[in-house]
Amino acid sequence: MSQVPTREEAFALLKQYNQSESLIKHALAVEGVMRYFARKRGADEEQWGIIGLIHDLDYEQFPEQHCTQTEIILKENDWPEEYIRAVVSHGYGICSDVEPKSEMEKVLYTIDELTGLVATSALVRPSKSVLDMKAKSVKKKWKDKRFAAGVDRSIIERGADMLGVELGDLINDTIMGMREVAESIGLKGNIDE
Numbered sequence: 106m107s108q109v110p111t112r113e114e115a116f117a118l119l120k121q122y123n124q125s126e127s128l129i130k131h132a133l134a135v136e137g138v139m140r141y142f143a144r145k146r147g148a149d150e151e152q153w154g155i156i157g158l159i160h161d162l163d164y165e166q167f168p169e170q171h172c173t174q175t176e177i178i179l180k181e182n183d184w185p186e187e188y189i190r191a192v193v194s195h196g197y198g199i200c201s202d203v204e205p206k207s208e209m210e211k212v213l214y215t216i217d218e219l220t221g222l223v224a225t226s227a228l229v230r231p232s233k234s235v236l237d238m239k240a241k242s243v244k245k246k247w248k249d250k251r252f253a254a255g256v257d258r259s260i261i262e263r264g265a266d267m268l269g270v271e272l273g274d275l276i277n278d279t280i281m282g283m284r285e286v287a288e289s290i291g292l293k294g295n296i297d298e
Contacts, residue, residue, distance in 0.1 A: 133286055139157030156191045194214060234293055243280070
């Protein structure tokens with residue numbers, strides 16, 4: 106019988122496989138946004154957060170086997186199947202053929218890339234912060250394909266369609282989730298509280 110992991114166990118496992126500060130900050134950003142979406146949707150915030158935190162577990166050590174190695178590692182650690190499936194589904198169409206089906210899986214699939222675009226957009230602001238950022242400034246950057254060129258906007262659009270949400274609302278909710286963890290992801294910037 107698999108055990109539901111605690112947040113501490115998930116974070117320890119993440120740090121066991123990842124030393125890169127940028128990957129850990131990305132994991133914390135996705136966790137924050139997943140928790141925000143879970144609260145907004147009346148879902149299990151702890152579960153969504155842990156899945157967000159662990160979603161790129163294998164990326165630093167096994168980039169060519171992304172999602173595949175995470176599945177193996179999580180099975181070896183006796184994680185619940187629902188958690189494993191959710192994590193693997195975020196790579197749908199890229200490195201996984203597991204299609205996001207549940208609300209949680211669709212949110213993870215959609216916001217993974219979007220957190221990167223929001224973070225990059227925040228870093229070019231005078232404040233270097235998500236705390237004073239609005240969705241419209243991210244949407245302006247969206248149109249410039251050279252800006253954050255590594256962010257696959259088509260994945261975000263496909264995810265928004267899966268969820269049946271407007272892009273502007275999706276960006277706004279992602280910013281709100283990232284605001285909650287701004288300090289730990291290095292995006293508090295120079296805003297005085």
